[in-house]
Amino acid sequence: MNANIKDKAAIVGVANTEFSKNSGRSELQLAAEAVAAALDDAGLKPSDVDGITTFTMDTSDEIEVARAVGIGDLNFYSRVPHGGGAATGLIHQAVMAVATGMAETVVCYRSLNGRSGHRFSGGVSGDITTSDAIHWGWYMPYGLLTPASWVAMFTQRYMHLTNCTKDSLFEVAYTMRQHAASNPAALFYQKPFDRAEYNAQKKIVDPFQLYDCCLESDGASAVVITSTERAKDLKQPGVVIKAVAQCAAADMEVMTSFYRDEIAAIPSMDIAAQTAYSQCGLTADDIDAAIIYDAFSPIVLWQLESWGFCKHGEAHDFVMDGALRLDGRLPTNTHGGQLSEAYIHGVNGIVEATRLVRGTSVNQPGKTINHALVTAGVGVPTGGALLGTMDTL
Amino acid sequence: MNPEETQAFEEKIYAFIGRENGPPKKGHDAVNEPMIRHWAEIMGDESPVYTDSEAAINSSKGGIIAPPSMLQTWSMEGYSMAGDFVQDVQRGLHNVFDEHGYTGVLGTNTTTEFFRDLKPGDEVTAHTVIDSISEQKATARGIGYFIETVTTFTDQDGEDVGRQVFRVLKFVPADGDASASSESTDDESPAAPTRIASPRGHDNGWWWNAIDEGKMLIQRCKNCQTLRHPPRPMCGECQSIEWDSIESSMEGEVFSFTTLHYPKIPGYDYPLCCAVISLNEGTRIVSNIVGIDHEDVTIGMKVKGNIEQVDEKTMLPQFYPAQAGE
Ligand SMILES: [Zn+2]
Numbered sequence: 001m002n003a004n005i006k007d008k009a010a011i012v013g014v015a016n017t018e019f020s021k022n023s024g025r026s027e028l029q030l031a032a033e034a035v036a037a038a039l040d041d042a043g044l045k046p047s048d049v050d051g052i053t054t055f056t057m058d059t060s061d062e063i064e065v066a067r068a069v070g071i072g073d074l075n076f077y078s079r080v081p082h083g084g085g086a087a088t089g090l091i092h093q094a095v096m097a098v099a100t101g102m103a104e105t106v107v108c109y110r111s112l113n114g115r116s117g118h119r120f121s122g123g124v125s126g127d128i129t130t131s132d133a134i135h136w137g138w139y140m141p142y143g144l145l146t147p148a149s150w151v152a153m154f155t156q157r158y159m160h161l162t163n164c165t166k167d168s169l170f171e172v173a174y175t176m177r178q179h180a181a182s183n184p185a186a187l188f189y190q191k192p193f194d195r196a197e198y199n200a201q202k203k204i205v206d207p208f209q210l211y212d213c214c215l216e217s218d219g220a221s222a223v224v225i226t227s228t229e230r231a232k233d234l235k236q237p238g239v240v241i242k243a244v245a246q247c248a249a250a251d252m253e254v255m256t257s258f259y260r261d262e263i264a265a266i267p268s269m270d271i272a273a274q275t276a277y278s279q280c281g282l283t284a285d286d287i288d289a290a291i292i293y294d295a296f297s298p299i300v301l302w303q304l305e306s307w308g309f310c311k312h313g314e315a316h317d318f319v320m321d322g323a324l325r326l327d328g329r330l331p332t333n334t335h336g337g338q339l340s341e342a343y344i345h346g347v348n349g350i351v352e353a354t355r356l357v358r359g360t361s362v363n364q365p366g367k368t369i370n371h372a373l374v375t376a377g378v379g380v381p382t383g384g385a386l387l388g389t390m391d392t393l
Numbered sequence: 394m395n396p397e398e399t400q401a402f403e404e405k406i407y408a409f410i411g412r413e414n415g416p417p418k419k420g421h422d423a424v425n426e427p428m429i430r431h432w433a434e435i436m437g438d439e440s441p442v443y444t445d446s447e448a449a450i451n452s453s454k455g456g457i458i459a460p461p462s463m464l465q466t467w468s469m470e471g472y473s474m475a476g477d478f479v480q481d482v483q484r485g486l487h488n489v490f491d492e493h494g495y496t497g498v499l500g501t502n503t504t505t506e507f508f509r510d511l512k513p514g515d516e517v518t519a520h521t522v523i524d525s526i527s528e529q530k531a532t533a534r535g536i537g538y539f540i541e542t543v544t545t546f547t548d549q550d551g552e553d554v555g556r557q558v559f560r561v562l563k564f565v566p567a568d569g570d571a572s573a574s575s576e577s578t579d580d581e582s583p584a585a586p587t588r589i590a591s592p593r594g595h596d597n598g599w600w601w602n603a604i605d606e607g608k609m610l611i612q613r614c615k616n617c618q619t620l621r622h623p624p625r626p627m628c629g630e631c632q633s634i635e636w637d638s639i640e641s642s643m644e645g646e647v648f649s650f651t652t653l654h655y656p657k658i659p660g661y662d663y664p665l666c667c668a669v670i671s672l673n674e675g676t677r678i679v680s681n682i683v684g685i686d687h688e689d690v691t692i693g694m695k696v697k698g699n700i701e702q703v704d705e706k707t708m709l710p711q712f713y714p715a716q717a718g719e
Contacts, residue, residue: 026595029626029634036632046632070629137591137601138623141709142681143653143661145589152651153669160649160692202439203654206687258669259622259677263649 008099011091013042022116028060028131031111032068039069044105051076051103053093055086059130060111063252063381073271074248076103077381086110132254139256148213148296150255151379152205155298158264159207162313164301166207168320170198172297173211173339175324180336183362187215188340212297214338221347228393238390239357242282242371245275246383255379264313266299269306269375272383277308282371282386284308289356289365290330290373291349294337299378300324307373307384326365331356334363349374350385357387394493399529402493406486406526406538414521414542415481420467424515428466429459436460437657458510464546464555467511468519483542486523490563495537497564505557516549524558537564586659587706596626603638605708607700610638611676622676643698643710645672652687660704666690670698670712684713 015037017023017030039046049071052062056079066074076097080089094106144150158164177193180186193211201210231238249267251260260267277283284307292303301315309330310318324332335341335352342348353374355361370392375384394402422428426444433443441448442458449457459467487498511517527539539562546555593601600623603610612624616633627634650668657663666682668690680698682690695715703709 026626028596032627033634036627046629064625067629068625068627070627070632131594131596133592134594134597135623137593137597139667139679140589141591141707142667142679143588143658143665144667144679145658146653146656149651149653149667153649153667156651157649157669157692205654206652256679258649258679263669 008095013038013040013044015041020115023113024116026060026131027058027111027113027117028064028068030113031058031060031065031109034111035065035069035107035109038107046070047072049105049107050074051094051097051106053078053080053090053097053106053108055079055083055090055110056081057083057086058110058112059132060109061131061135061254063248063254064131064135065109066248067251071107072250073267074250074252074381075246075271075275076106077246077248135253135256144256146205147255147379148208149205151296151299152208153256153258154263154266154302154379155207155296157262158298158302161264162316164298164316168301168316169207169212169297170195171319172294172300172324173198175319176294176333176337176339176341177211178325179334179363180340183334183336183341185362186336186341187217188336208296211339214295215340215343217342217344219342219344219348221344221351232390237358239354240388240390240393242386242388242392243276243279244383244385245272245279246376246381247271247275248381252381254381257379266302266306266378266382268380268382269303269378269384273307276384276386280386287330287371287373287386288367288369289334289353290332291335291353291356291375292332292337292373293346293349293375293377293382294333294339295343295377297339300332300337303375303378303384304330307375326363331363331365334361334365346374346376353385353387357389402489403529405489409482409486409489409523410526412482412523414483414523417518417520417547418468418470419518420469420516421471422467424459424467424511424513424517426457426513429457429463429513432460432463432466436462437655437663454510456512458512459515461507461510461555462505464505464507464511464517465519465544465557467515467517468546483521483523486540487563490538494565495563497534497537497562497566499534499562499564501539501560501562503557503559505555507555509554511548511554515554517554518547520545520547530562532562532564534562535564535566537562585705587704588660588709589658590707597624599638600624604700604710607708609641609643609678609698609700609710611641611672611674612636612638620674620676622678639674641698642673643700643712644715645670645696645698645712647671647682647690647692647694647696648677649692650682650690652690668696668712670696678710680710680712682713683711 015034017034023030046069052066052074054062062077078093080086090108094108097103097106177188180188181190181192183189198211203209204213228240247268249271292300294300304310304315304318305312323329353372356369356372371388373384373386376382430444442452442454443460446457521542521544524543525541529538539560541558541560544557545553548554591601600610611620611622613620613636614628614633615635615637617631619628619630648669648671650666653665654663664687666687668682669677669679671677696712697715698710698712700708701711
């Protein structure tokens with residue numbers, strides 16, 4: 001099969017900053033200036049841009065550049081590895097994204113103080129002041145150092161604005177553990193807990209106690225993807241990718257997007273969900289089961305809202321009805337999730353979502369699963385995929 | 394140093410690679426319950442598997458174990474270390490660096506592997522080797538070399554129980570000030586841990602420098618006057634790179650907060666209340682809420698900030714409940 005990208009994309013704007021031995025400013029500022037100038041060359045506004053790509057070696061984070069320039073919601077962002085070998089790789093990424101409709105306008109950049117700052121001739125490593133390190137600097141001196149503490153900041157706000165309580169956090173953690181208890185592969189196989197045991201766990205950061213936080217574990221997961229045509233001839237029943245989307249919503253920081261008008265929400269996942277649904281025409285009503293990234297118990301609640309299983313702020317009522325259980329409206333994390341099966345950064349969730357659609361989960365729900373949702377981690381730029389059976393083609 | 398001098402220096406330091414730091418160091422005491430209990434108490438780790446023999450027997454561990462992070466302590470020198478500084482091979486290596494102007498020292502990272510749980514009665518011996526020394530590197534601290542030592546811990550049967558890699562940077566302090574070294578003299582007592590500082594770069598250094606001078610600033614676009622925090626080099630509203638700043642009143646209210654209990658990082662006091670604060674100027678800032686029981690903090694609570702010296706090295710904004718009527 002040929003990639004159908006011919007005539008689908010074009011370069012419409014270019015710019016350099018000046019070249020010098022000492023720019024006198026940060027690599028981030030250089031990147032922002034070049035991006036703004038290239039947009040000006042093209043006659044585009046920052047808000048016209050929805051994709052961005054750079055080198056993995058670049059010290060200026062894509063979302064920092066986006067925020068600096070006033071670029072809004074990003075639907076496409078990527079990095080190409082391998083130093084200078086990445087140069088035309090940036091065009092490759094942008095063309096693919098545009099041709100497939102993943103993004104409308106992609107801006108590519110590379111920025112470095114290669115003489116006055118970190119010199120490649122000096123060798124790799126050392127103490128480099130990247131925009132990422134500066135970002136953490138706004139939180140480290142105060143002790144806000146752990147993923148639990150960052151997520152807790154959103155959770156406390158969410159609990160303040162909605163009727164979410166420890167009851168719904170417990171319901172999420174409890175249901176995941178129930179599923180793990182009947183999954184021989186899970187770290188918590190045959191180890192269910194009750195409310196008393198949940199309440200007795202040590203405090204981590206308010207409102208989280210130990211069982212609200214995911215496992216730490218060794219392991220690996222892998223997924224093989226091929227064309228749908230080819231999938232028809234293979235051994236296992238194919239699981240069709242109906243849609244896949246990712247998003248870094250405007251004004252994003254990694255784990256600490258505390259500066260938006262409201263933080264009791266995850267706009268990146270809201271937008272990814274809307275995008276995925278519009279790619280394939282499915283709605284929440286069509287989704288029969290879900291694997292929802294569960295590094296911490298409340299993030300499951302927010303994602304249920306993002307994907308439209310309930311209204312914003314109403315996930316408490318949804319889960320308290322038992323919706324996540326095997327006989328519920330949306331059997332969720334049937335493997336036990338990362339709270340109770342294992343923490344393989346969500347890839348074990350893709351494995352389980354595939355099994356659900358094949359009908360081979362160790363905890364296969366009684367009803368037919370035509371479509372399943374699987375999501376990525378939140379608090380960071382995120383996304384999700386909708387999977388379906390061959391019968392849905 | 395000219396190239397010949399550098400070569401001679403490097404020959405000297407690289408000759409240390411592969412050398413044992415000294416004879417294997419056997420711990421003064423076997424792994425024992427009283428020391429485990431002291432450690433667990435100080436670290437605030439309430440896991441029963443360290444202190445409650447009955448609960449431990451019924452756990453998957455089958456009995457009391459030592460916290461894995463105690464590994465290194467079992468073979469430590471003890472209080473005698475504070476008096477006569479040990480003249481081991483590593484110290485000799487550092488001396489060579491010091492003599493050539495590489496007086497700065499910075500512990501950059503350590504990784505530890507644990508091969509089995511230690512139980513009371515186990516006897517731990519540490520074997521340390523100078524494992525590698527990097528090529529010369531240009532770092533933000535100055536020109537220097539990374540030294541990696543590897544310590545293998547064995548038990549009474551000679552079996553490996555754990556392994557620790559410790560990496561330090563020996564460097565020429567970038568400002569040429571030899572006093573920037575923290576370990577170049579032998580008579581220093583260990584400093585109390587301090588809070589982790591922000592790196593300071595082009596886009597944020599000015600803000601932290603102002604904090605050191607007792608002022609909390611908010612960046613302002615010179616073109617459209619929009620305030621922004623955290624600082625960044627371009628205005629997202631009008632793309633201007635021209636900016637100045639205003640001084641914040643440090644008054645505002647709690648937008649959200651969380652109290653941290655675990656893990657306890659050295660340099661911080663727990664429970665530790667962190668908050669996102671909406672300042673009256675319209676921007677937000679993350680800081681600590683102090684001067685109030687963390688249980689009494691609420692979203693919407695009015696707060697007023699001060700810039701305070703919170704430890705030996707750190708100036709930081711800290712926010713208190715605003716006095717009624719203020
Ligand atoms: Zn402006």
